[in-house]
Amino acid sequence: MSEPLLTVENLKTQFFTEEGTVRAVDGVNFEVNEGELVGLVGESGAGKSVAAQSIMRLVEEPGRIVDGTVTFDGKKLVDIQETPDGRMEPSDEMLTNREMREQIRGREIAIVFQDPMESLNPVFKVGDQLREFIELNREVGAAEAKDIAVDMLREVGIPEPAIRYDDYPHEFSGGMRQRVLIAMALACEPRLIIADEPTTALDVTVEGQILDLVSDLQERYDTAFLWVTHDMGVVAEICDRVNVMYLGEVVEEAEVDNMFHDTKHPYTEALLRSMPRPDRSVEALDPIKGVMPEAINPPSGCRFHTRCPEAREACKEFHPQFRDASDAGEAPHAVSCIKYEDVGYEHSEPLDTEATGAFAGGLAEMRGADGADAAGVPGGDTDE
Ligand SMILES: Nc1ncnc2c1ncn2[C@@H]1O[C@H](COP(=O)(O)OP(=O)(O)OP(=O)(O)O)[C@@H](O)[C@H]1O
Numbered sequence: 001m002s003e004p005l006l007t008v009e010n011l012k013t014q015f016f017t018e019e020g021t022v023r024a025v026d027g028v029n030f031e032v033n034e035g036e037l038v039g040l041v042g043e044s045g046a047g048k049s050v051a052a053q054s055i056m057r058l059v060e061e062p063g064r065i066v067d068g069t070v071t072f073d074g075k076k077l078v079d080i081q082e083t084p085d086g087r088m089e090p091s092d093e094m095l096t097n098r099e100m101r102e103q104i105r106g107r108e109i110a111i112v113f114q115d116p117m118e119s120l121n122p123v124f125k126v127g128d129q130l131r132e133f134i135e136l137n138r139e140v141g142a143a144e145a146k147d148i149a150v151d152m153l154r155e156v157g158i159p160e161p162a163i164r165y166d167d168y169p170h171e172f173s174g175g176m177r178q179r180v181l182i183a184m185a186l187a188c189e190p191r192l193i194i195a196d197e198p199t200t201a202l203d204v205t206v207e208g209q210i211l212d213l214v215s216d217l218q219e220r221y222d223t224a225f226l227w228v229t230h231d232m233g234v235v236a237e238i239c240d241r242v243n244v245m246y247l248g249e250v251v252e253e254a255e256v257d258n259m260f261h262d263t264k265h266p267y268t269e270a271l272l273r274s275m276p277r278p279d280r281s282v283e284a285l286d287p288i289k290g291v292m293p294e295a296i297n298p299p300s301g302c303r304f305h306t307r308c309p310e311a312r313e314a315c316k317e318f319h320p321q322f323r324d325a326s327d328a329g330e331a332p333h334a335v336s337c338i339k340y341e342d343v344g345y346e347h348s349e350p351l352d353t354e355a356t357g358a359f360a361g362g363l364a365e366m367r368g369a370d371g372a373d374a375a376g377v378p379g380g381d382t383d384e
């Protein structure tokens, strides 16, 4: 096997706020291979966007990447190492801001966001914005850049591209604007496109069309994608492999088919049960219990224990290791859950939370017991 195109190792990004340190991305590992479409999925607040921004070094104040390494094609986009006197500092190998700007962003890696109106300037024609972007990023003159721009518009399915070239962003529908952004991302022939919920604001039909377009372009250009979404349906439709994030951590990673047919982490199961499916009525949906705890003060042990239907006492104590739990001869399938470790889960008592079957033990009793428990477990398990 060749080296992955992108490797993210132990990435940690924090926001230093007045309320405390937000551990938005807290030791994340994943990979994207050449030409692969990899999903990053999880509920709102899981840290998906911050992870995506960290790869591109686009995290803004009061946020900072405090640890980890991001390697792209052998280059260190991020490389934070401990100095001899114990401080965490960028290594000599880490690219400079200028190298990031001139070599990586928009050239090797492009990023597409949810809201095209934020990325397109309303006062300039759509085609001109695309042309200018191409001129800036490729060694071509204005005329050639315009030809490429029209070609790209056609490529992403804009009808009559030479005419629509002269339209302003507001004259395009949301789906068409998103197509333009994909054209812009592709125009520089990047090796990786990071897409942060680019279809979330679109209606289902238009979303389907954009996903078809992406699958199609991915095959044609062999571009790798990191696709950020909260929607397992989107993952099922386009991704080869998926990483599930919960509260700053990746908790499960597998090929998409394996993830759906041999789900290992209770959080992934809960996410799948909460997802609308054609073979299931809306009433049969089973939303995940409780709310995601604050990333400022994550629960002890397994971070999902406050909402997990299978949570036991041991889950409060042991922080699970993220490791391969595939059976012999099967494709790698990593999970971080103590059910797959040897730390006494089987003999441990079920936790008495809203999410578990044991939730009948008396709310008052539980509250009484909880009052004495100051081990950093917020009130997530007593949510009404
Ligand atoms: N500028 C900021 N200042 C403080 N905290 C932030 C900032 N940006 C993000 N966070 C926090 O970082 C955590 C991760 O946020 P992130 O936007 O990555 O989540 P997400 O998984 O992308 O969710 P969504 O699906 O809502 O986009 C959250 O707890 C969020 O509140």
Ligand code: NI
Residues within 6 Å of the ligand: 048, 049, 050, 196
């Ligand atoms: Ni996000």
